[in-house]
Amino acid sequence: MRVVLWGDGESPHLLKWARALAPQVELWAASSRRFLPGFDALLPPERRLALDTKPRFEGGNVGLLGRLPAFARWLRRVQPDWIHAHYLTSHGTLAWLATKVLGAPGRLVGSAWGSDVLVAPSRSALQRGLLRRVLRACVLSTSDSQFMAQRMHALGAAEVMTFPFGLEQLPPLPASKDDALFFANRGLEPIYAPQRVIECFGAIAGQWPQARLVVANEGSRLGAVQAQARSLGLQDQVRFVGRLNADAQAEHYARARWYFSLPRSDSVSVSALEAMAHGCVPLLSDLPANRELVLSGRNGLILAEGATPSLLALQGLLERGDQIAAQNHSWVRQHAMFGPCVQRFLARLHELQTR
Numbered sequence: 001m002r003v004v005l006w007g008d009g010e011s012p013h014l015l016k017w018a019r020a021l022a023p024q025v026e027l028w029a030a031s032s033r034r035f036l037p038g039f040d041a042l043l044p045p046e047r048r049l050a051l052d053t054k055p056r057f058e059g060g061n062v063g064l065l066g067r068l069p070a071f072a073r074w075l076r077r078v079q080p081d082w083i084h085a086h087y088l089t090s091h092g093t094l095a096w097l098a099t100k101v102l103g104a105p106g107r108l109v110g111s112a113w114g115s116d117v118l119v120a121p122s123r124s125a126l127q128r129g130l131l132r133r134v135l136r137a138c139v140l141s142t143s144d145s146q147f148m149a150q151r152m153h154a155l156g157a158a159e160v161m162t163f164p165f166g167l168e169q170l171p172p173l174p175a176s177k178d179d180a181l182f183f184a185n186r187g188l189e190p191i192y193a194p195q196r197v198i199e200c201f202g203a204i205a206g207q208w209p210q211a212r213l214v215v216a217n218e219g220s221r222l223g224a225v226q227a228q229a230r231s232l233g234l235q236d237q238v239r240f241v242g243r244l245n246a247d248a249q250a251e252h253y254a255r256a257r258w259y260f261s262l263p264r265s266d267s268v269s270v271s272a273l274e275a276m277a278h279g280c281v282p283l284l285s286d287l288p289a290n291r292e293l294v295l296s297g298r299n300g301l302i303l304a305e306g307a308t309p310s311l312l313a314l315q316g317l318l319e320r321g322d323q324i325a326a327q328n329h330s331w332v333r334q335h336a337m338f339g340p341c342v343q344r345f346l347a348r349l350h351e352l353q354t355r
Contacts, residue, residue, distance in 0.1 A: 001346075002028065002078070003021060003025045003080060003349075004082070004106060005021060007031065007086030008031060009033060009034060009048075010036055011086075012038075013086070028078050032053050033052065033054065064090060071094060072103075075099075078106075083098075083107070085111070087112075088110050088112055088116045088135065088141075092138075093133075095108055096133055107139050110138040112142065112148055117152055118148060119191070119265050128155075132155050136158070141157045143267070144162070144164050144289075145162065145289035147267070148289065166270075166332070167274065171254070171278055173326060174278060180212060181214070181255055182213040183214050183256035184216070185244070186269075189220055192263045195228055196285075198213075201234070204308075211237060212238075212239070213234075213237060214252055215239070215240045217244075249274075257321060258280060261282065261283070262283075262284065265287070266289060268292060272290070273332055278329075281300050281317050284301070284302055285303060290302060299331075300324070
């Protein structure tokens, strides 16, 4: 089965898909930008196409559209059975145009990443219309939450396979945790509401002087959240550590008892799954996909918009901290390992290939 993996080759998420698919199919890859070095060990250069554009999150990617003829010519040379497009409003649209308008070969499979389904359709009628066309053209689509799958069906998707974009390896459950340590590692961008993380931690720290917060990652709001921490007198309790590699991030997960993720819009977050696998107690924003992971008060907290966690609620969870850690670790092992999910996905492609 010849599969073209099509998306942002500089994303570790696309590289993760490539690692899972490469041993099992004849894999080719096309990137709207370039490729991370990790692709070198998986695919020779002759099986890759780098369009070298600079797509923007907010849309308006005319430069990417201008590379459509080159993408279609490459697909004619490859002759794929399947084109697996990641992020539907950009890469999905180009795959749809290449096959349906320019006649390139390959049947379309689409993987939604979150904002392409949950945010982009509300930006404009054009993006909503393009997403509908892409979803209707996909023989099979994937979603990482039931909530997003429902949105995709409402927009015209026929068959949607739902599974978390889970872990490749399950880490060992830490032997001990720092009960006063909180960790946050979502991007420091408005959609991830990093200032709300500082606000919530400030409410905790005011009642719990021993509490500390480590904030990882980078983004346009870094300066603002650093200033916010200073204005709240938290400079000795909040540490900003920048972008971390996987090993360093795992060390922080393993030490921290608590994990903050408070985005305004999201599907099932990989980082939340990683935190749960390392036995953290998740403190999440009130989004439908987060409620698929956390029963508030049982294995974490769901924080309503504008709410901050009470020390009483945290103490109740802390009393069962080790039990919750084991429970969350077990849930990830049973439901959110990436390898078995990809196996189901490929089995379904094999079935569909004969139709």
